[in-house]
Amino acid sequence: MLTLKLRNPFRLSYGVSEERQAYWIRLQDDSGWGEGTIPPYYRVDASAMTNYWAQTAANPAALPDDPADFAAFVGSAGPAPARCAVDLALYDRLGKRLGQPLYRLLGLPQPQPQPTSFTIAIDTPEAMAQMAQQIASYPIIKIKLGSDDDRARLAAIRAARPDARLRVDANAGWSRAEAQTRLEELLPFDLEMIEQPLAKEDIEGMGQLQATCPIPIVADESVQTLEDVENLARAGVHGINLKLMKIGGLTPALVLLKRAQALGLRIMLGCMIETSIGTTAMAHLAGTAEWLDLDAPMLISNDPFDGVQFDPQATLSVPERAGIGAILKETN
Numbered sequence: 001m002l003t004l005k006l007r008n009p010f011r012l013s014y015g016v017s018e019e020r021q022a023y024w025i026r027l028q029d030d031s032g033w034g035e036g037t038i039p040p041y042y043r044v045d046a047s048a049m050t051n052y053w054a055q056t057a058a059n060p061a062a063l064p065d066d067p068a069d070f071a072a073f074v075g076s077a078g079p080a081p082a083r084c085a086v087d088l089a090l091y092d093r094l095g096k097r098l099g100q101p102l103y104r105l106l107g108l109p110q111p112q113p114q115p116t117s118f119t120i121a122i123d124t125p126e127a128m129a130q131m132a133q134q135i136a137s138y139p140i141i142k143i144k145l146g147s148d149d150d151r152a153r154l155a156a157i158r159a160a161r162p163d164a165r166l167r168v169d170a171n172a173g174w175s176r177a178e179a180q181t182r183l184e185e186l187l188p189f190d191l192e193m194i195e196q197p198l199a200k201e202d203i204e205g206m207g208q209l210q211a212t213c214p215i216p217i218v219a220d221e222s223v224q225t226l227e228d229v230e231n232l233a234r235a236g237v238h239g240i241n242l243k244l245m246k247i248g249g250l251t252p253a254l255v256l257l258k259r260a261q262a263l264g265l266r267i268m269l270g271c272m273i274e275t276s277i278g279t280t281a282m283a284h285l286a287g288t289a290e291w292l293d294l295d296a297p298m299l300i301s302n303d304p305f306d307g308v309q310f311d312p313q314a315t316l317s318v319p320e321r322a323g324i325g326a327i328l329k330e331t332n
Contacts, residue, residue: 001021001022001023001024002021002022002023002024002275002304003019003020003021003022003302004019004020004021004022004037004273004274004275004300004302004303005018005019005300005301005302006018006019006020006273006299006300006301007298007299007300007301008121008131008299020037020039020272020273020274020300021037021046022035022036022037022274022275023035023036023037023049023050023081023082023085024275024277025053025085025086025089026089027063027089027090027093031093031096031097032088032089032090032091032092032093032094032096032323033088033089033092033277033323033324033326034084034085034086034087034088034089034090034092034277035084035085035088035245035274035275035277035278035281036049036079036081036082036083036084036085036245037081037245037272037273037274037275037278038079038080038081038245038246038272039272039273042246044079044080044081045079048078048079048082049078049079049081049082050082051078052077052078052079052082052083053078053082053085053086055077055078056074056075056078056086059073061073063090063093064090065094065097067090067091067094067105067106067251070087070090070091070251071251071252073086073090074086074087074090074248074249074251080224080245080246080247080248081245081246081248083248083249084244084245084247084248084249084278085249086249087248087249087250087251088244088249088250088277088278088281088324091105091106091250091281091323091324092281092323092324093323094323095322095323095324096322096323098322099322100322100323101284101318101319101320101321101322101323101325102250102281102284102323102324102325103284103285103287103318106250106254106284106285108284108285108287108288109287109288110287111283111284111285111286111287111316111317111318112286112287113311113315113316113317114286114292114315114316115138115139115140115292115313115314115315115316116140116292116293116294116295116310116314116315116316117140117141117142117165117167117291117292117293117295117314118135118138118140118141118142118295118298118314119141119142119143119144119169119293119295119299120132120141120142120143120144120157121144122144122145122146122147122153123153124153125149125152125153125155125156125157126156128143128153128156128157129156129157129159129160130160132157132160132161132164133160133161135314136161137312137313137314138164138313138314139163139164139165139313139314140164140165140166140167140192140314141157141161141164141165141166141167142167142168142169142195142293142295143157143166143167143168143169144168144169144170144171145168145169145170145173145182146169146170146171146172146173146174147173150182150185150186151182151185151186154166154168154186154189155189158189158190165192166189166190166191166192167191167192167193167194167195167291167293168186168191168193168194168195169194169195169196169220170182170194170195170196170197170198171195171196171220171221172196172197172198172199172200172221173197174197174198175198176198176202176205176208176209179197179198179205179209180209180212182197183197183209183212183213183215187213187214187215191215192215192216192291193215193216193217193218193239193268193291194213194215194216194217194218195217195218195219195220195241195268196218196219196220196221196222196241197209197217200221200222201222202222203219203222203228203231203232203235203237204235206219206222206232206235206237207232207234207235207236207237208235210235210236210237210238211236216238216239216266217237217238217239218237218238218239218240218241218266218268218291219232219237219239219240219241220240220241220243220270221246223240223241223242223243223246223247223256224246224247225247226252226255226256226259229256229259229260229263229265230259230263232265233260233263233264233265237265238265238266239265239266239267239268239290239291240256240260240265240266240267240268241268241269241270241293242256242257242260242267242268242269242270242282242285242289243270243271243272243282244271244278244281244282245271245272245274245278246272250281250285253282253285254285257285257288261288266290266291267288267289267290267291268289268290268291268292268293269282269283269285269286269289269291269292269293269294270282270293270294271293271294271295271296272296273296273299273300274296275296275297275300275303275304275305275326276296276297276303276305276306276307276308276326277305277307277324277326278296279294279296279297279307279308280305280307280308280318280319280324280325280326281324281326282294283307283308283316283318284318284324284325286316286318292316294308294316295310295314297310298310298314303329304328304329305326305327305328305329306319306326306327306328306329307319307324307325307326307327308325
């Protein structure tokens, strides 16, 4: 287990934290690495994750060499982030054995350098504006909202960064009535998207909001299964945010991605506060998505891994190494 230290306190509608727990798993002989990391507000029992890994390690079946067999080996019994770790490790192992980076192994377009959003957590309007100025070279900012003074926070950031592309994320922090009022207040600030304004169960409500809102509403916490994708499309929500840790790894992510594209949904690739193992794995899918929100390695101060790279403009580049492409950083 790794304790990830956040560069700044991370305050969401759910609460505030300064560190997160990440789990790094390794297959025998370090043949493949995976990660299972989830924020506390998902209420995943850590012992359920470690029990799943213990049971998987005791499985007498040989590790599969065909991605078509990964889902059966991973199973459905463990929590999503625990299953994600095993799924990632299997892909990493296979990519290394074949000498192929993950995107090529998956038959996906080669990811081209492109900017990710950078997240500013909830704080006073003045503090959030100051942070926006400190990242003046970053073109895209994602702003956490979901409490009082949301309009003042957004106004302060827009004043500080009139050039920036702004996205807002309420993390399910608004009621239906609040959301309607907030959206009307936020429309003048030229937003690119509004992420998860309502409770994850309220898919119908998000569809109703989308019907009255010209800005794309993107579901995050509401997206965990294929059925969720179907329901969101049926409700009229415009986009989804896929995260490996909440849906159980690359295998289910590719299924959800393909179906979402068929339904005409717009795609965002996201991450938890996690290491460069998980973030780099997701970055291999960057050629399939419209929006990237893969800033986790920039938000933590002690990522032990070297993987996806960011230039001074927050442009993301995927390493051309075999497998996921994350390696341990050299320490002096």
